[in-house]
Amino acid sequence: MIDWLTELQRSNPHLIKALLVGTLVSTACGVTGCWIILRRMAFLADALAHAMLAGVVAGFLVMKLLFASQSYAPAMLIGSVFAALFTVVVVGWVSRVSRIKEDTVIGITYTGVFALGGVLLSFFSRHVHIDVVHFLTGQLLAVRMADLWAMAFVTVFVLSVYILFYRSLQLVAFDRVLAASIGIPVLAFDYLLTACTSFVVVSGVNVVGVILVVGLLIIPAATAYLLCDRLPRMLALSALFGWTSFIVGYLWAEAVNVAPGSAVVVTGAAQFFVVLLIAPRYGVLADWLRRRRMIPQMLIEDVLRSVLKSRQDTISLAQLVTLMGGSVDRLTQAVKQLIREGLLVRDGENVRLTDQGRDYAMRLQRAHRLWETYLASVGTPQRELHDRADAMEHVHDEQAVDYLDDRLGHPLHDPHGSEIPEDFVHLVPGAVVPLAMLREGHRGEVVRLENESLESDFALGMLLTVKARSRDGHQWNVELPDGRVLGLSHQEADRVWVKLRVE
Amino acid sequence: MTEPAIDVEHLTVSYGPVPALLDVSFSVPPGTLVGVIGPNGSGKSTLIKTILGFLKPDVGQVRVFGQPTDRIKGSVAYVPQRSAVDWDFPVTVREVALMGRYGKVPWYRSLSPEDYAAAEEALRRVRMQQLADRQIGQLSGGQQQRVFMARAMAQGAQVLLLDEPFAGVDAATESAILDVLRETKAAGRTLVVVHHDLATAAEYFDRLLLLKQRVYAYGEPREVLRADLLTQVYEGRLRVFAQVLEGGDAEERGDEGERADR
Ligand SMILES: Nc1ncnc2c1ncn2[C@@H]1O[C@H](COP(=O)(O)OP(=O)(O)O)[C@@H](O)[C@H]1O
Numbered sequence: 001m002i003d004w005l006t007e008l009q010r011s012n013p014h015l016i017k018a019l020l021v022g023t024l025v026s027t028a029c030g031v032t033g034c035w036i037i038l039r040r041m042a043f044l045a046d047a048l049a050h051a052m053l054a055g056v057v058a059g060f061l062v063m064k065l066l067f068a069s070q071s072y073a074p075a076m077l078i079g080s081v082f083a084a085l086f087t088v089v090v091v092g093w094v095s096r097v098s099r100i101k102e103d104t105v106i107g108i109t110y111t112g113v114f115a116l117g118g119v120l121l122s123f124f125s126r127h128v129h130i131d132v133v134h135f136l137t138g139q140l141l142a143v144r145m146a147d148l149w150a151m152a153f154v155t156v157f158v159l160s161v162y163i164l165f166y167r168s169l170q171l172v173a174f175d176r177v178l179a180a181s182i183g184i185p186v187l188a189f190d191y192l193l194t195a196c197t198s199f200v201v202v203s204g205v206n207v208v209g210v211i212l213v214v215g216l217l218i219i220p221a222a223t224a225y226l227l228c229d230r231l232p233r234m235l236a237l238s239a240l241f242g243w244t245s246f247i248v249g250y251l252w253a254e255a256v257n258v259a260p261g262s263a264v265v266v267t268g269a270a271q272f273f274v275v276l277l278i279a280p281r282y283g284v285l286a287d288w289l290r291r292r293r294m295i296p297q298m299l300i301e302d303v304l305r306s307v308l309k310s311r312q313d314t315i316s317l318a319q320l321v322t323l324m325g326g327s328v329d330r331l332t333q334a335v336k337q338l339i340r341e342g343l344l345v346r347d348g349e350n351v352r353l354t355d356q357g358r359d360y361a362m363r364l365q366r367a368h369r370l371w372e373t374y375l376a377s378v379g380t381p382q383r384e385l386h387d388r389a390d391a392m393e394h395v396h397d398e399q400a401v402d403y404l405d406d407r408l409g410h411p412l413h414d415p416h417g418s419e420i421p422e423d424f425v426h427l428v429p430g431a432v433v434p435l436a437m438l439r440e441g442h443r444g445e446v447v448r449l450e451n452e453s454l455e456s457d458f459a460l461g462m463l464l465t466v467k468a469r470s471r472d473g474h475q476w477n478v479e480l481p482d483g484r485v486l487g488l489s490h491q492e493a494d495r496v497w498v499k500l501r502v503e
Numbered sequence: 504m505t506e507p508a509i510d511v512e513h514l515t516v517s518y519g520p521v522p523a524l525l526d527v528s529f530s531v532p533p534g535t536l537v538g539v540i541g542p543n544g545s546g547k548s549t550l551i552k553t554i555l556g557f558l559k560p561d562v563g564q565v566r567v568f569g570q571p572t573d574r575i576k577g578s579v580a581y582v583p584q585r586s587a588v589d590w591d592f593p594v595t596v597r598e599v600a601l602m603g604r605y606g607k608v609p610w611y612r613s614l615s616p617e618d619y620a621a622a623e624e625a626l627r628r629v630r631m632q633q634l635a636d637r638q639i640g641q642l643s644g645g646q647q648q649r650v651f652m653a654r655a656m657a658q659g660a661q662v663l664l665l666d667e668p669f670a671g672v673d674a675a676t677e678s679a680i681l682d683v684l685r686e687t688k689a690a691g692r693t694l695v696v697v698h699h700d701l702a703t704a705a706e707y708f709d710r711l712l713l714l715k716q717r718v719y720a721y722g723e724p725r726e727v728l729r730a731d732l733l734t735q736v737y738e739g740r741l742r743v744f745a746q747v748l749e750g751g752d753a754e755e756r757g758d759e760g761e762r763a764d765r
């Protein structure tokens with residue numbers, strides 16, 4: 001290894017300089033990238049990188065024409081930071097004054113400024129000798145002392161900003177409203193962060209080129225984000241990942257003789273995908289394992305309904321397995337979870353529904369049968385009904401079920417003739433509901449009439465007793481206090497609001 | 504007459520051609536628990552952000568204990584709406600509570616042991632100290648809400664603004680949060696709480712502000728929860744609120760009954 005390095009050093013006198021520059025830049029990029037992804041500015045970073053071409057050319061021209069100095073790094077640096085800030089200001093301004101969304105404005109502005117750089121470059125081609133290929137792919141192999149100093153300055157500058165203003169930057173990223181309310185100048189921090197981003201982008205261009213610099217910014221930060229729940233750790237880890245992708249990428253690029261900038265970003269991306277796969281909490285594998293271990297809500301609900309269907313709400317595990325099929329292991333786990341949630345209790349060998357479990361199961365039953373009625377009413381073939389309803393019963397959101405119930409005219413039976421449980425979520429004593437929701441035997445007091453024509457028969461405060469429905473469940477019959485029985489349509493019954501009596 | 508804790512005068516705030524708030528005026532005496540109600544998009548969050556000084560009004564002004572908002576700097580604490588928080592942000596429960604202290608420490612100084620102690624104490628009050636090292640995304644909805652309550656308490660502000668603290672929490676958490684609100688009020692603080700549940704609004708708050716771009720009513724819950732006003736503000740969605748209205752009527756009837764008994 002050492003031999004190989006000395007050999008490398010001999011064949012490439014720039015090695016030490018290149019490694020130093022790369023270390024500085026990848027560290028600065030890694031740390032800055034964290035702020036960028038936490039503030040969702042990744043696209044903006046890309047824009048800055050492109051806009052820089054105009055700045056670099058302008059900086060070059062100024063130095064060349066005014067001071068006759070050839071490609072003076074600090075001037076190009078300042079030029080690009082100007083171009084970057086100009087882009088940001090224009091983006092902010094256009095999205096404020098027009099209806100064009102910010103991402104579109106960014107696209108317009110950076111291609112525009114990038115192209116302007118191209119125009120400048122070709123127009124002044126006699127004066128400007130910037131190697132566009134290097135600009136696009138980096139010039140690690142030809143790092144000059146001036147570059148090294150510029151990088152050192154940028155790195156020290158941005159790291160000091162992040163350390164000194166850590167609290168403010170964190171709060172502006174996490175909660176702008178609180179930040180503003182305690183007097184932090186949020187806009188000033190936006191610009192500060194943009195300036196820092198421009199600095200590191202400019203410095204990164206030297207290493208990996210304008211196209212790949214965004215990779216050096218974003219990839220290590222995203223990799224660290226997958227592994228950390230704390231910002232300080234994320235910043236440190238991101239710097240480390242930036243550095244490792246640089247070192248590893250650079251060395252293998254030298255070994256097999258490919259473009260070092262590309263090798264660095266490829267290494268970073270590989271690093272990211274490995275971490276994405278194996279990260280302990282937010283990784284794909286971990287997620288897959290968790291999901292395998294997790295009992296899906298649907299299985300839980302199926303178990304509940306099976307217990308409800310059994311005699312006296314109690315069933316043994318063996319019966320459950322024959323009834324439901326599937327893996328014994330997972331059924332056991334589902335039952336355990338239901339016990340933990342207080343929906344089932346152990347009863348010797350058997351499990352039994354608790355009151356809460358029964359309520360839940362009845363809600364599912366109601367959802368199942370209403371869905372089945374609904375599916376039949378929209379022309380679902382008979383043989384598919386049950387299975388489709390089995391899947392749909394898990395959509396048992398109260399409002400959705402209420403909607404079905406109302407739309408179907410509050411049916412009493414499903415297509416197989418089984419009774420649909422009443423809406424016991426809303427039908428509690430004291431609740432105010434439309435008469436149409438009541439079932440035979442319910443009693444309630446009229447509290448509101450939404451239709452004046454009803455006032456001839458009903459009066460506020462009148463106590464009604466609900467009788468069995470007639471005409472295939474399409475006519476509601478209610479008994480008035482004087483013994484008369486009135487027949488109402490669904491529409492009329494919806495317009496009489498009653499307060500349910502405590503029985 | 505004591506100075507109002509919050510005094511809002513002729514506030515108009517807009518994001519575009521349609522104002523989010525229009526000529527909003529009201530004032531809150533110290534030690535009051537005020538509920539802000541109104542349908543989605545009625546400007547409740549906008550009002551909160553303007554009182555905080557985050558949004559600048561087009562017209563009008565906000566004063567907190569007589570001071571204009573750009574001068575209050577941290578004396579108003581804030582609990583954001585759940586949907587406004589990035590729950591994936593790499594930050595722990597304790598770190599969030601500590602943010603309540605940021606306003607008290609100049610940027611060149613580090614947080615003092617007292618700041619850590621205040622954050623810890625606030626977490627204890629909302630019973631979140633056991634989970635202090637969790638990342639905030641790994642909490643239940645109710646716990647998440649409590650973390651931000653702790654942050655507001657750590658700030659030690661006289662005025663607290665809470666945006667839908669009861670949204671998406673279970674009944675137990677709801678009553679725990681309510682207890683904290685009442686304790687805070689008993690300590691003489693002023694609270695403005697955005698609330699979405701009309702059924703509990705009368706029970707929870709001393710005063711209600713019925714808002715939909717404009718102020719439709721402000722005062723005792725009984726004066727605000729009137730059928731005609733609610734119909735106007737929640738047009739077309741009244742079916743949902745029939746219970747609330749009837750509940751209110753029933754109470755009134757109950758009162759009359761008592762009087763008749765006497
Ligand atoms: N950042 C924003 N930009 C543009 N319009 C907004 C913004 N925030 C809120 N609005 C608009 O202002 C109105 C009030 O919103 P908001 O205060 O969030 O209402 P609420 O909190 O009562 O739901 C809505 O019409 C909403 O669309």
Ligand SMILES: [Mg+2]
Nearest residue numbers: 547548584666
């Ligand atoms: Mg809101």
